[in-house]
Amino acid sequence: MGLYRSVLRPLLFRADAERVHGWAIRAGELAASSHWLCSTVAARQAPAGERLAVTVGGLRFRTPIGLAAGFDKSARAAPFLAALGFGHVEVGSISAEASAGNPPPRLFRLPLDRAIVVNYGLPNDGAERVAQRLAAAQRPSVPLGINLVSTNRGAGAAPASDDAVIADYLQSVQCLQAHADYLCLNLSCPNTPDGRNFFHEPRRLQALLESLDRLGLAKPLFLKVAPFAGAGDVEAFLACVEPARCVSGFSVNLPSGKPGGLVTPAARLERMPGAVSGRPAADRADRTLVELYRRMDRARYRLIGSGGVFSAEDAYRKIRLGASLVQLLTALVYEGPAVVSCINRRLAGLLEADGFGHVGEAVGVDALNTRRAPIVRSD
Incomplete structure (x- = not known):
């Protein structure tokens, strides 16, 4: 690094940040x-040993560390x-129809603020188009998640009806589930006014x-949700989801807007529309992680x-707070691609030092033990 x-x-x-992102995707493509x-790089970077291996939704992950959706938006x-x-790569978010997104x-x-x-x-x-691309490409060497969302037709489009939004998700599921190892439905994109809530x-x-239950999904399904305002909202959400046979778990999305306490001057932030990803997003995401873990089945x-x-x-903090899998994205911007193997090596050492023979043994130990001091974040 x-x-x-x-x-x-x-x-x-x-x-320009988006231009660099485009270069990275093109190079990766x-x-x-x-x-x-791909085989040569994988042989050098793959985590060694079984301490990090975990099974989620019937899928084996060689490490819990994965790439979040938002980096490779169209599975290129x-x-x-x-x-x-x-240990896994999640592509998307992908919608039924192609979308240009917001203007640059x-x-x-x-x-x-990192x-x-x-x-x-x-x-x-x-x-x-994404289904065609995945059908023609070699399969990734790790589980592939496909993140799905309702089509963003732009700020000037009329709001879609309830039936149209649901049909949009169902169309994407039917088109892409054969190419996925698991699916994740993005229910809370912070940057689309129509779909946010x-x-x-x-x-x-x-x-x-x-x-979705009527479709008879053959793949694990996760729901990606925004951080909840409080425990009552978590309980109401879980009660709503409980009858659905298709749901395997949950993923936590970015909160909308910008959190307080940012070091970046406010005058500069005002010129930047959007949600904040990276270090400032950690606390709200962690609180939602704990509340979900404590209350879910x-x-x-x-x-x-x-x-x-x-x-x-x-990553270890999130595991101890209840995460079976952990995803990163912004770290690639600041630390580069070598950060992945560095995290894997160090995470194995942290588990060993705490006496865990397997990463699954550490999941949720701090969420249920409020007396334990929190893990100090490392910069």
Whole structure:
């Protein structure tokens, strides 16, 4: 990571953030076309031993550390991204129809806060094109998650009806589930005005889940939700989801807007529409993780934690708070791709030092033991 921090990052940070993101995806797409390159990189970066291996939803993950949706939006580089040491790669968010997303500029860096501001608005190639791409590409070497969302037709479009939004999700599920190892429904994108609170009404979520149950899904399904305001909201959500046979667990999304306490000057933040990803997103995500873990049926559901994961200590904290899988994205911007293997090595050591023979033994130990001091975050 030293070379990236000292040489590459200063050069990349001189260019527009979205342009650099595009370069990274294009490079990953070219690399993914070479089976030899992907295999060679994977052999060097794959985590050693069984301490990190975990089974979730009937799938085996060689490490709980995965790539969050939002990086590879249209599944262009998944085989190469999988080779970097991730235990899973989640692509998307993908909608039934292609979408251009929000107008640029829509991606900004906050170096003082180790964060980015994201206002993409879900640009993607659409479910049918992505399905064709995945059918033609080599399968990633790790489980592939596909994150699905309702189509963002732009700020000027008329609000979609309840039936149309649900049909949009169902169309994507039917088109893409054959290419996924698991599916994740994004229910709470913070940057689409129409869809942000659509499923806050229980009747809408119930209608979606009932429709999915009738489809008879063959793949594990996770629901990606925004951080909850309080325990009552968590309990109401879980009560709404409980009848659905198709749900395997939950993933925590970014909160909308910008949290307080950012170091970046307010005058600069005002020129950046969108939600904050990275270190400042950690606390609210962690609180939701704990509340879900404490209240959900832990024999039935599993959690995917994300938000501010830059180090093994960050990942370990989320595991101890209830996450069976942990995802990162913003760390790639600040630390480079080598951060994945570094986290894997260090995480194995943290587990060993605490006497855990297997990562699954550490899941939730701090969520149920409030007397234990919190794990200190490492920068």
